[in-house]
Amino acid sequence: MIIDRYGERFTMTASLLLTAFFLGLLNTAEGPIGAGAVLVLVGAAAGPVNAASGRLILGWFTMRERGLAMGIRQTAQPLGIALSAAALPIAAAHWGFTGAMLLPAALAMVMAPLVAVLTATPRQKGTDPGPATASRPASPYRHPTIWRVHGASMLLGVPQFTVMTYALVYLVQEHGWSAPAAGAVLAVAQVPGAASRLLLGVWSDRVGSRLRPVRTIAAVSGAALLLLSLSPLVLPVAGVPLLLACVVLSMSHNGLTFTSVAETAGLPWAGRAMAAQNSLQALSSMLTPFMMAVVIHWYGLSPVFAVSAAFCAAAIVAVPIARR
Amino acid sequence: MILAVALVAQIASVSALFGVPFVLPELRVAYDLTTAQAGTLAGLSSLGLLLTLLAGE
Numbered sequence: 001m002i003i004d005r006y007g008e009r010f011t012m013t014a015s016l017l018l019t020a021f022f023l024g025l026l027n028t029a030e031g032p033i034g035a036g037a038v039l040v041l042v043g044a045a046a047g048p049v050n051a052a053s054g055r056l057i058l059g060w061f062t063m064r065e066r067g068l069a070m071g072i073r074q075t076a077q078p079l080g081i082a083l084s085a086a087a088l089p090i091a092a093a094h095w096g097f098t099g100a101m102l103l104p105a106a107l108a109m110v111m112a113p114l115v116a117v118l119t120a121t122p123r124q125k126g127t128d129p130g131p132a133t134a135s136r137p138a139s140p141y142r143h144p145t146i147w148r149v150h151g152a153s154m155l156l157g158v159p160q161f162t163v164m165t166y167a168l169v170y171l172v173q174e175h176g177w178s179a180p181a182a183g184a185v186l187a188v189a190q191v192p193g194a195a196s197r198l199l200l201g202v203w204s205d206r207v208g209s210r211l212r213p214v215r216t217i218a219a220v221s222g223a224a225l226l227l228l229s230l231s232p233l234v235l236p237v238a239g240v241p242l243l244l245a246c247v248v249l250s251m252s253h254n255g256l257t258f259t260s261v262a263e264t265a266g267l268p269w270a271g272r273a274m275a276a277q278n279s280l281q282a283l284s285s286m287l288t289p290f291m292m293a294v295v296i297h298w299y300g301l302s303p304v305f306a307v308s309a310a311f312c313a314a315a316i317v318a319v320p321i322a323r324r
Numbered sequence: 325m326i327l328a329v330a331l332v333a334q335i336a337s338v339s340a341l342f343g344v345p346f347v348l349p350e351l352r353v354a355y356d357l358t359t360a361q362a363g364t365l366a367g368l369s370s371l372g373l374l375l376t377l378l379a380g381e
Contacts, residue, residue, distance in 0.1 A: 012333055019340045032355040036368045042340055043372025049337035051380070053330040060326045069327055076331050080338025084346045088339075092350040100347045104339035111333045118329050161370075165345040165363050172349055173359065179349050186346070275377070282374035289367030293360035301359060 008059065009119045011052040016112040018045035023105035026098045046108075050278075056119060074255070075194060081164070082190035089168065089183035140265045146273065148320040149211070149264055150280050153257035155315035156218060157284030158291075159225055159308035160250040165289055167247055170301055174232065175240060189247045196252035201259075210260035214253050215319045221249040222312030229306035246305070341369050 022041040029035040053073060061069045084104070092100035140146045171182035200217065204210045228242040258277060265273035292304045344351065344366040352362045 012330075016333060016336060019337065023340060032357060032361065032365060035351075035355060036365050039344065039365065039368040040372040040375070043369030043374075044376045045372070046337040046340040046369070047373040047376035048380070049334055053334045056326065056330050072327060073330055073334065076334035077338050079331075080335040081342055083335060084339045084343035088343050088346040092347040097347050097350040097354040100350065101340075101343065104336055104343050107332075107336040107339060111329070111336050114329055115333050118325055161367075164342065165348075165366055166359075168346050169348045169359055169363075179347075183346055275380075279374060279377040282370050282377055286367050286370035286374055289363040289365075293364045296360035296363065297358070 008052040008056040009116060011048050012056070012119070013112050013116040015045055015048045015052065016108040016115060019049075020105040020108040020112070021045075023101050023108070026101050029098075047282075074197075078190040078194040078197075078251070082187040085168070085183045085190065086187035087183075089179035093178075093180060137266060137268060140269050140273065145320045146261065146264045148318050149257060149260050150277060152211075152214065152218075152315045152318040153253070153261070153277060154280050154284045155311045155318055156214075156221075156250075156253050156257065157281050158288050158311040159221055159246070160254075161285045161288040162292055162304050162308045163225075163243075163246050163250045166292070166301060166304060167243060170243060171240065173301060185244070186247065189244050193248045193251045196248050197255045200252050201255050204256055204259075210256045210263065211319050211321075214256050214260070215316050217249060217253050218312045218315045218319070221246065222309040222316070224249055225305045225309035225312065229302050229304075229309065232302050250308075341373060344369065 019042060022038055022045050025038050025041075026035060029038045053076075054070070057069045057073055087103055088100045091103050095102070167186055168179060168182045171177040171185070172179055177185075200213050204213050207213065224242055224245050228239065228246055231239040231242055258274060261273045261277045262270040292307070295304050295307050345363075348359070348362050348366060351357065351365060352359065355362075355365075357365070
């Protein structure tokens with residue numbers, strides 16, 4: 001709504017400034033409850049940048065340029081995570097938690113005026129506003145297929161966010177690595193992670209199905225997660241390579257499930273379906289640490305990977321068969 | 325230039341949203357938390373993200 005009313009430039013600038021402000025507030029937060037409240041505000045402030053930057057690309061690039069431009073923009077997530085993994089543990093070793101979180105605050109502060117100035121020129125190229133809504137067909141949400149794709153995506157979000165949340169602490173706690181070394185390795189792992197998204201996209205084009213590769217990747221991820229969970233008992237030395245495999249595998253499904261949602265919804269409903277997909281993914285990423293906290297509390301860190309494997313198995317069942 | 329600005333702005337946003345898990349050991353120390361509690365705290369930025377997405381619907 002804010003993007004529609006005030007435009008991408010205002011939304012992104014305000015979002016970045018507020019993100020930097022709230023990250024700065026972490027320094028003054030009282031205890032874990034105060035820090036938690038500030039982190040909610042950070043998430044609320046940072047969220048709109050994704051949608052606004054997407055619309056910025058739509059507005060500035062022609063139909064022919066847009067695919068590549070969007071593809072490049074999509075690399076922001078693995079790049080952002082790689083940057084965080086590489087830089088934040090080193091910063092935290094020197095300045096602690098709140099000091100380290102000033103790094104993304106500084107980046108947001110630097111970017112806010114650049115966004116305000118450099119995206120100020122009126123749009124020139126983005127002429128088509130998107131699909132017409134005059135004769136919008138019946139909602140795809142009347143059929144179970146799109147719900148199953150959303151469901152599979154949410155289920156696969158659990159291993160993805162489990163691995164992302166606990167990978168560093170697993171290397172530090174279970175394998176005695178230093179946090180900066182663990183961060184560096186996890187940053188490097190984002191490269192094959194990003195490549196795996198591209199390769200799965202190519203594979204899905206070749207086999208003519210988005211969801212068959214998703215099912216395969218869910219099975220392979222589940223097996224790897226289960227082995228990772230068992231590795232301390234069976235073969236501790238296999239823990240690190242298995243973790244890195246899980247980092248790559250668990251993030252690889254994203255592009256396919258998003259594409260599948262859009263294709264299942266059809267062009268007139270694609271925007272709304274992708275917005276729903278974004279919300280459901282955020283829900284998955286929010287609930288995962290709460291659920292895994294219970295597992296860690298009762299059983300320790302490694303079993304979270306076995307629980308994640310169960311979600312992969314559930315996703316295999318949820319993925320609709322014989323649909324693109 | 326527009327693409328570069330959009331990309332780096334989103335990198336800043338992703339780093340703010342998903343950076344906390346990479347400082348989990350220091351988060352534990354800062355507030356005397358267990359790994360489970362620190363992980364829960366790391367997920368709270370997603371709650372904010374979700375609220376914004378729902379408000380925008």
